[in-house]
Amino acid sequence: MTDPFDKCRLCTGSKCCTYITQHIPAPRSLTDFDFLLWQVSHQGVSVFQAGDGWFLQFEARCAHLQADRRCGIYETRPQVCREYTNDWCEFDEQAEKHYKLHFADHAALDAYCRKRFRRWDARHAPERRSA
Numbered sequence: 001m002t003d004p005f006d007k008c009r010l011c012t013g014s015k016c017c018t019y020i021t022q023h024i025p026a027p028r029s030l031t032d033f034d035f036l037l038w039q040v041s042h043q044g045v046s047v048f049q050a051g052d053g054w055f056l057q058f059e060a061r062c063a064h065l066q067a068d069r070r071c072g073i074y075e076t077r078p079q080v081c082r083e084y085t086n087d088w089c090e091f092d093e094q095a096e097k098h099y100k101l102h103f104a105d106h107a108a109l110d111a112y113c114r115k116r117f118r119r120w121d122a123r124h125a126p127e128r129r130s131a
């Protein structure tokens with residue numbers, strides 16, 4: 001097992017500084033999942049369920065991550081960065097995923113919804129066409 005103090009030195013991607021997550025209410029209905037489907041249709045947006053709930057993930061490299069993989073504002077970095085530990089982080093994630101569910105894109109979420117909801121394909125009311 002890797003010494004946790006060596007992880008950040010060995011970690012070449014600095015993955016923890018290249019995305020943000022946003023906690024969201026657990027989706028339940030057809031409408032909830034249809035809305036998520038719109039969100040994950042955008043490049044760099046994914047959704048996952050972990051032990052502590054559902055989250056949107058946005059791939060977005062932090063502007064303060066320097067070429068040498070150090071934080072450019074280390075002394076004044078935000079609290080969320082200060083509280084983050086490498087006890088279990090993306091470095092470990094490469095070997096063992098912590099997701100219960102993970103949908104990287106529209107196709108993955110659509111396939112899941114198709115299995116979860118019998119009426120998935122019929123969820124949209126017939127569209128009215130103007131004369």
Ligand code: SF4
Binds near residue numbers: 011
């Ligand atoms: S906390 Fe984890 S993901 Fe972030 S730099 Fe260290 S080892 Fe890499």
Ligand code: SF4
Binds near residue numbers: 063064065072077078
């Ligand atoms: S502020 Fe620093 S520690 Fe926080 S995400 Fe950006 S580079 Fe990483």
